[in-house]
Amino acid sequence: MNELDELEAASIFILREAYNRFDDLAMLWSLGKDSNVMVWLAKKAFYGHVPFPVVHVDTGKKFKEMYDFRDRYTDEWNLRLITGDCPPVEDMDPTLPPAARSAARKTAGLKSLLEEYGYTGVIAGIRRDEEAVRAKERVFSPRGEAAEWDFRNQPPEFWNQFNTEFPPGTHVRIHPILGWTELDIWRYVRREGIPLVDLYFAKDGMRYRSLGDQDITSPVPSNADTLDAIIHELETTNTSERAGRAMDHEAEDSFERLRRDGYM
Amino acid sequence: MTASEPQTDPVKLVIVGHVDHGKSTLVGRLLHETGALSAEKLERLKAISAKRGQALEWAFLLDSFQAERDQGVTIDVSRIRFDTAVRPYVVIDAPGHVEFLKNMVTGAADAEAALLMVDASEGLKEQTRRHAYLLRLLGVEQVAVVVTKMDLVGYDQQRFSEIARDVRAYLQELGADPQVIIPISAREGENIAAKSDKMAWHDGPTVLEALDTFTPRCPLAFMPLRLPVQDVYKFDERRIIAGTIAAGQLRQGDTLLFSPSGKTARVESIETWSAPEKLEAKVGEAIGVTLDRQIFVERGELASHIEEAPVLTNVFRGRIFWLDDQPLKVGDTVKLRINSMDAEARVQAIERVIDTESLAGGGADAVNRNEVAEIVLRTRSMLALDEARANPETGRFVISRNFRIVGGGVISMEGYPDQREAITVRSTNITASESEIDRSARWRRNGHRGGVYWLTGLSGSGKSTIARETERQLFLKGFNVYVLDGDNVRTGLSANLGFSPEDRAENIRRVGEVASLFADSGTIVLASFISPYQSDRDRARQAAGDSFHEVYIKADLSVCETRDPKGLYKKARAGEIPAFTGISAPYEAPEAPECIVDTDADTPDESAAQLVAYIEKVCQLTD
Ligand SMILES: Nc1nc2c(ncn2[C@@H]2O[C@H](COP(=O)(O)OP(=O)(O)OP(=O)(O)O)[C@@H](O)[C@H]2O)c(=O)[nH]1
Ligand SMILES: [Mg+2]
Numbered sequence: 053m054n055e056l057d058e059l060e061a062a063s064i065f066i067l068r069e070a071y072n073r074f075d076d077l078a079m080l081w082s083l084g085k086d087s088n089v090m091v092w093l094a095k096k097a098f099y100g101h102v103p104f105p106v107v108h109v110d111t112g113k114k115f116k117e118m119y120d121f122r123d124r125y126t127d128e129w130n131l132r133l134i135t136g137d138c139p140p141v142e143d144m145d146p147t148l149p150p151a152a153r154s155a156a157r158k159t160a161g162l163k164s165l166l167e168e169y170g171y172t173g174v175i176a177g178i179r180r181d182e183e184a185v186r187a188k189e190r191v192f193s194p195r196g197e198a199a200e201w202d203f204r205n206q207p208p209e210f211w212n213q214f215n216t217e218f219p220p221g222t223h224v225r226i227h228p229i230l231g232w233t234e235l236d237i238w239r240y241v242r243r244e245g246i247p248l249v250d251l252y253f254a255k256d257g258m259r260y261r262s263l264g265d266q267d268i269t270s271p272v273p274s275n276a277d278t279l280d281a282i283i284h285e286l287e288t289t290n291t292s293e294r295a296g297r298a299m300d301h302e303a304e305d306s307f308e309r310l311r312r313d314g315y316m
Numbered sequence: 317m318t319a320s321e322p323q324t325d326p327v328k329l330v331i332v333g334h335v336d337h338g339k340s341t342l343v344g345r346l347l348h349e350t351g352a353l354s355a356e357k358l359e360r361l362k363a364i365s366a367k368r369g370q371a372l373e374w375a376f377l378l379d380s381f382q383a384e385r386d387q388g389v390t391i392d393v394s395r396i397r398f399d400t401a402v403r404p405y406v407v408i409d410a411p412g413h414v415e416f417l418k419n420m421v422t423g424a425a426d427a428e429a430a431l432l433m434v435d436a437s438e439g440l441k442e443q444t445r446r447h448a449y450l451l452r453l454l455g456v457e458q459v460a461v462v463v464t465k466m467d468l469v470g471y472d473q474q475r476f477s478e479i480a481r482d483v484r485a486y487l488q489e490l491g492a493d494p495q496v497i498i499p500i501s502a503r504e505g506e507n508i509a510a511k512s513d514k515m516a517w518h519d520g521p522t523v524l525e526a527l528d529t530f531t532p533r534c535p536l537a538f539m540p541l542r543l544p545v546q547d548v549y550k551f552d553e554r555r556i557i558a559g560t561i562a563a564g565q566l567r568q569g570d571t572l573l574f575s576p577s578g579k580t581a582r583v584e585s586i587e588t589w590s591a592p593e594k595l596e597a598k599v600g601e602a603i604g605v606t607l608d609r610q611i612f613v614e615r616g617e618l619a620s621h622i623e624e625a626p627v628l629t630n631v632f633r634g635r636i637f638w639l640d641d642q643p644l645k646v647g648d649t650v651k652l653r654i655n656s657m658d659a660e661a662r663v664q665a666i667e668r669v670i671d672t673e674s675l676a677g678g679g680a681d682a683v684n685r686n687e688v689a690e691i692v693l694r695t696r697s698m699l700a701l702d703e704a705r706a707n708p709e710t711g712r713f714v715i716s717r718n719f720r721i722v723g724g725g726v727i728s729m730e731g732y733p734d735q736r737e738a739i740t741v742r743s744t745n746i747t748a749s750e751s752e753i754d755r756s757a758r759w760r761r762n763g764h765r766g767g768v769y770w771l772t773g774l775s776g777s778g779k780s781t782i783a784r785e786t787e788r789q790l791f792l793k794g795f796n797v798y799v800l801d802g803d804n805v806r807t808g809l810s811a812n813l814g815f816s817p818e819d820r821a822e823n824i825r826r827v828g829e830v831a832s833l834f835a836d837s838g839t840i841v842l843a844s845f846i847s848p849y850q851s852d853r854d855r856a857r858q859a860a861g862d863s864f865h866e867v868y869i870k871a872d873l874s875v876c877e878t879r880d881p882k883g884l885y886k887k888a889r890a891g892e893i894p895a896f897t898g899i900s901a902p903y904e905a906p907e908a909p910e911c912i913v914d915t916d917a918d919t920p921d922e923s924a925a926q927l928v929a930y931i932e933k934v935c936q937l938t939d
Contacts, residue, residue, distance in 0.1 A: 065546070065602050211425055215720060292356070
């Protein structure tokens with residue numbers, strides 16, 4: 053087995069564990085590269101089926117290309133799509149810096165969706181190498197009654213045995229691609245032929261490395277317009293993936309605050 | 317392998333050691349030295365260090381929580397990728413504070429290699445030793461020791477040698493050997509990537525050189541097949557048994573044995589989606605197979621080949637680490653997870669709580685948070701498992717309580733038999749022929765019920781004497797009675813068996829079956845056997861059904877040892893008899909015997925009289 057095979061197998065194991073242990077399970081589908089890889093992994097794990105709903109928490113501020121992509125692959129992949137809206141930014145904690153405050157809408161949207169549908173297991177496509185706070189995540193990460201992350205007292209997790217039990221009123225976040233790197237994602241996309249939104253590929257010397265809301269994500273200079281070119285670019289750069297995400301740079305603790313309150 | 321050949325498989329490397337002994341600083345520095353940090357990140361690091369009035373604090377790269385930065389202590393593990401010229405690594409930065417040992421275990425359990433860090437100015441401390449011990453327990457065998465903050469001791473070779481001697485001595489006591497011991501200063505970057513001028517006396521490798529001698533753990537490909545059943549899918553017309561291969565390999569057409577159910581079926585296909593057709597699969601692969609027969613299997617079963625099946629048992633020993641605030645006590649019921657199986661287990665004994673400072677240990681009533689211990693766990697249901705030394709993957713377990721994983725351990729079966737032989741029905745083409753004379757007819761002819769009276773107790777407790785005396789008295793009173801004991805069984809029925817745990821279990825199984833036949837024929841059978849394991853006696857009970865009576869011939873070990881009629885205890889104490897019950901092998905006292913005969917207090921005649929009275933009462937015909 054090569055490294056991609058090992059990553060794939062580990063993710064499938066996690067997805068199967070989640071499906072077995074949680075009756076009310078859903079997968080967050082943000083339409084970005086990571087969550088498309090996740091959907092693909094689910095189809096591998098369950099032999100062409102995705103046996104739980106995919107949830108798109110819609111900020112209403114995504115790129116048009118992303119909405120088109122969503123509609124096309126919901127059909128093509130035979131997904132059960134559930135969408136949820138987000139409250140206006142004015143309702144968010146005013147002490148947060150502007151971009152973080154805008155991102156907090158997603159947390160709020162997710163929380164009301166959780167309440168509506170009663171999901172107890174929520175699969176999310178975050179990775180440890182994206183951000184130093186995410187580097188400390190567990191694969192099965194318990195959330196409290198207000199969806200909060202008690203990051204100072206995470207339960208132990210080892211030997212492929214996960215914390216799949218939870219008190220009533222709480223839920224568990226499940227992170228099947230936590231151990232993948234950005235480069236792993238792209239190599240896997242290339243190997244498997246996984247479709248992605250065009251915005252990742254360079255046009256006029258710019259491309260998106262990470263896709264968030266339109267108003268708080270910016271493209272980075274790049275000429276990488278093919279999968280090979282993107283992979284080559286990543287093999288030789290050490291600038292960080294989320295450099296184009298405004299909220300990561302506003303204040304030292306922005307991201308920690310967002311995540312503590314239940315952000316992905 | 318030569319150093320110039322790039323390897324693509326990452327090595328998972330954990331950094332452990334006492335609190336503040338420079339672990340995160342080394343990781344930060346390693347990232348810097350290997351070019352993993354962008355100029356932008358370095359700038360940010362400087363800014364957040366300056367904000368706290370500090371010079372460049374490398375540890376802040378890993379210590380990303382505000383609380384960690386503010387208090388200068390790692391709370392939870394970080395995992396981060398970096399590459400050397402030779403291969404990629406996943407570095408796992410563990411916390412050193414005892415308060416966060418659960419997080420250290422979370423990180424270290426995953427690792428294939430470790431750096432054990434020691435602060436040159438402090439030397440070995442409590443968590444240095446505990447972490448080293450846990451590395452052994454978790455099976456991390458590749459360990460290099462790093463003595464850091466050498467700048468604080470003036471790069472003194474003498475000081476380094478002292479620490480190197482201490483750490484080597486401790487590791488050797490654990491049966492480990494450090495690959496290398498490297499003096500460094502992480503903060504100053506000495507001996508990290510380049511050899512240090514300040515420590516020219518060190519003729520060993522730098523940290524980076526040492527890392528590149530580590531190798532990924534060999535997958536267990538050539539071991540017996542183990543495929544824990546994770547789930548069974550029926551999304552379409554296929555019924556797919558899904559799981560990740562924990563060891564060995566399987567091919568289409570192989571016959572699989574599912575344990576503990578004992579069912580077998582052949583692999584009809586290995587299923588795939590958006591991948592080439594598959595005829596075989598190996599350790600590590602997450603697969604799904606269809607079977608040639610529709611047998612009922614479910615999550616929790618462990619598939620293997622028939623010839624190399626896992627152990628079946630409902631009792632085992634575990635060397636555990638305990639991470640819960642609440643202590644683990646004898647008699648506690650906990651949730652046990654082994655592979656994909658869940659079971660309730662009872663803590664039958666805590667045999668040793670180990671002091672990781674001195675490595676001494678003794679029995680205890682409880683295992684407290686962050687302690688390591690040796691315990692005996694018993695379940696109601698049968699478990700399929702391996703011993704850790706045979707298969708580290710399937711030979712370990714996790715304990716959970718109150719929604720959280722709170723401990724884990726590795727399995728040993730020392731002193732306990734594999735029960736597979738005893739419960740496997742080999743002959744398959746036998747149909748039971750029913751006798752036309754029913755049990756009650758025989759009983760009426762005899763004037764009493766038949767039954768199995770199973771006398772269990774330590775050697776020297778008086779089983780045989782009491783059995784013989786009881787037989788004599790009952791016979792004289794006109795009962796149909798017969799004694800089965802070692803003397804008339806070992807030479808015939810079980811002549812081919814020795815005294816290994818498996819053979820003992822088989823012996824008891826045979827006696828149980830024979831006794832049940834005797835009882836069925838109307839006889840009162842007195843079966844007198846040490847039979848130290850509850851599970852063996854339970855099986856004998858199953859064979860005989862409602863006519864089984866467990867009789868505990870109770871005597872203190874010390875009393876038995878003074879009686880010592882055959883001089884066996886003396887020999888056992890001298891080590892001449894291995895696995896002697898009560899001395900070097902366990903005796904499990906009956907949990908709910910029908911009758912207890914206490915021979916400490918009574919004479920053999922009194923004891924026999926008590927048993928005779930009991931039998932007379934229960935074997936009476938009621939109608
Ligand atoms: N003088 C000197 N100080 C060092 C060196 N390495 C680390 N330190 C300092 O030692 C302190 C603790 O370092 P950390 O790297 O946070 O220690 P740690 O082992 O990660 O601590 P925990 O994770 O909390 O157990 C910090 O103030 C560092 O700056 C070194 O080589 N020399
Ligand atoms: Mg640290």
